[in-house]
Amino acid sequence: MPRPYEEALAAFWHPVAFSRELNERPLAFRLLGVDGVVWRTASGVAATQRYCAHRGADLCDGEPVGEGLRCAFHGWTYGVDGGCVRVPSQLSAPISQKARLAAYRCAERYGLIWVCLSATPSAPLPEWPELEDGALATVALPLLDWDVSAGRMMEIVLDVAHLSWVHRGTFGNPEQQEVPAYDVERHASGLRTRIVYPALGPSIGGAPPRVDKTTLTYDVTLPFSVRLEFKPTLFYTHTVYAVAQPLSEEKMRCFYFCSYHPKIRNFGEMFVKSELAILEQDRRIAEGQRPKAHPLGFDGEVHVKADRLPIEYRRAMAALRLGQAPDDPRME
Ligand code: FES
Ligand SMILES: [Fe+2]
Structure with missing residues (x-):
């Protein structure tokens, strides 16, 4: 149980x-x-x-x-x-x-x-040493109060297949709908994955947006923290940190901030504006999902290989709840 x-x-x-x-x-x-x-x-x-x-x-x-x-x-x-x-x-x-x-x-x-809340934490805080050596600047978004469970929020952040659908009009590339196979590493405190995504860069001066092969590195610290590094070829490398506070099983608040090279001028303003537009696209989808609570099992929904990272996350969360190693999820 x-x-x-x-x-x-x-x-x-x-x-x-x-x-x-x-x-x-x-x-x-x-x-x-x-x-x-x-x-x-x-x-x-x-x-x-x-x-x-x-x-x-x-x-x-x-x-x-x-x-x-x-x-x-x-x-x-x-x-x-x-x-x-x-x-x-x-x-x-x-x-x-x-x-x-x-x-x-x-x-x-x-x-x-x-x-x-417990006297003995069962895991330490996430390890993000780059935030403590003073070499990077950071900028935070206003708090994200979404009517969604922390697990559902994590799954949408970790969802690779949604980029080309939900993020049309921001960085999503509608031409890239297939998700190439990718691996997920499990480690003691979470998960790690790297993918390359042909993101659309910002449109400059009315010109059509350019495709920018962006390397995305996802680092999950269980239960509700993710560090996501964006390494584009045409734009700046920056790293996003999303950390959810579970208010209840069905509602979360997310602390969302970003680190970047301090020499990049106006990065903070650009980031806040574009990221809020991207996250609004996610919020609309995530708040509409049912059940609102993060499903623990794999029976009620259908899973395909492109969902590998959210599946691994769900499996890890189910293990955390069950206190046992999870079985392989069923995939079609
Ligand atoms: S001291 Fe009386 S209510 Fe707090
Ligand atoms: Fe998204």
Whole structure:
């Protein structure tokens, strides 16, 4: 039997905010059906349940003090482990053991705040060392709030066959409908694939767009992160990072950003404009898919070899839920 969605995914790190959003005020988040709050402490970041153990006040209205968080209603103060350390209305009395919030693991990396709801994460954060050596510039899109499961979103990002259909009018090449065979490598934390796609470059000065043989390298870190490098011949190499936050089994929010060589002028503006148009094409398709939850099995839909990468992803996610090695998917 597969473990329930929330239980199986609670042991992974998920993004809950861009770092730049978390300032001096605590910030609410929703993750796998849990309402939480994150705040900056004197030494880092911390996360607990959102509502105060005393009278259920919203701790987003509270105030970070040193390592802890003070509730706005009666000033009870909680430490990063969730334990109450101060009850101002009766300072000399012992503090009840029940005065405690659920506390979560919290980390800050790659310009994101990450939370793991379980005390022991079963996998580390994705490894993207190029984002930490300072050699690349990055630009982020506004948050993508799609009415779709994180697994469905991942599958559309990993879908090779849709490029020539869904992305007509942006970079998709309607002349290239067949998908040449490609391999998918499995590794300890995810999947890796490389394909070459004859993308259409931007049309310049009214001239017809030129075909640009683009090498796409997909690197998946389970459960919901993908790094996708675009290496065109006529345009700039850039790398996109899509990291989904599963709000529930049927709804996600995606943090989407890109790294590029800092000498490329105006890249950030160009990227945001063109990427939002591309992602809007994906959103319309993904939100229309049923069932909304990411199917765990292979029976309800039909699979062909061109779907190899999304199939491998689904198989890996099914294994994660089942806690066992998946069988070969059925393909026609
Ligand atoms: S409700 Fe938070 S201190 Fe009373
Ligand atoms: Fe797409």
